[in-house]
């Protein structure tokens with residue numbers, strides 16, 4: 642990977658030598674701005690009565706706890722290696738200096754669903770906003786209410802360790818244009834809503850292209866290129882059925898983390914079952930199983 646990044650770096654430097662730096666940046670920003678669709682509104686308009694209990698479940702089920710916790714709960718610092726370099730999750734406790742204590746609900750909604758910070762910069766899609774984009778206003782408000790109840794931590798954030806050009810957040814504008822699709826599943830289709838948005842099963846079970854975007858035509862077809870040598874198997878309904886999975890097996894996996902053969906599931910799927918699906922109600926686990934099997 643470093644070899645390929647080196648080639649990209651040298652190529653980009655040559656270009657910069659030819660055009661003046663300012664001119665080059667102006668052209669990139671200008672052209673991207675022109676072709677950017679208007680930012681999709683993520684503003685929560687109606688008054689909501691937040692339900693913090695539901696929020697705590699969503700924070701677990703959505704993987705927020707698992708990914709934003711290294712030592713202190715939700716204080717970030719967890720290293721996430723990727724083909725683009727090492728990312729570190731930030732502190733999302735209500736600490737006003739190190740965390741997100743100074744944010745509004747709408748700042749939070751914009752970050753989680755649109756991957757845009759209060760300052761208007763873009764987040765890397767390692768934060769799965771591409772899946773959370775379909776979460777309902779109510780669920781966002783519930784998570785926000787739950788975070789208010791948790792202890793805050795003054796743990797400072799660790800800067801990502803990314804080589805050029807991946808350390809250029811501006812490039813994310815182009816990435817979003819190409820790959821950030823806002824397809825929302827109807828929340829009434831609860832199994833689909835949980836799988837596609839809240840629990841984002843596709844983030845690991847769908848293969849990615851070289852720019853790290855999910856290949857839509859291979860939804861759930863498996864990905865053996867995950868960090869730390871994890872391989873997420875093909876979980877398309879016909880494959881699961883061919884392999885003998887029935888709804889009861891899936892419900893058992895989601896509740897206990899155990900496979901039909903009695904082994905515990907391994908790899909990063911452990912986090913999904915222990916923190917994610919185990920936090921759901923048994924009704925929700927059943928709906929998730931039915932959705933996976935296409936029932």
Ligand code: HEC
Nearest residue numbers: 703704705708728729730731733752763764765767768769
């Ligand atoms: C796979 C790991 C992962 C998961 C799961 C995840 N996040 Fe993140 N999150 C990150 C990373 C990494 C960043 C920093 C992205 C960047 O710097 O561009 C981030 C950024 C954020 C930010 C912005 C913080 C700031 O200081 O600007 C918020 C808010 C946030 N996440 C909330 C959530 C919530 C809520 C959930 C669950 C619904 C969640 N995250 C799930 C990894 C994750």
Ligand code: HEC
Nearest residue numbers: 840841842844845871872873874876906907908909910913
């Ligand atoms: C963080 C990455 C990740 C996420 C998110 C994820 N999985 Fe997995 N999944 C894996 C990995 C890795 C394995 C293989 C585990 C092993 O080797 O034991 C796996 C295994 C499985 C299996 C067992 C399949 C088999 O044939 O043995 C099922 C079923 C499954 N996942 C369903 C899901 C569902 C449903 C979701 C969303 C609720 C989900 N996964 C989310 C990584 C993930």
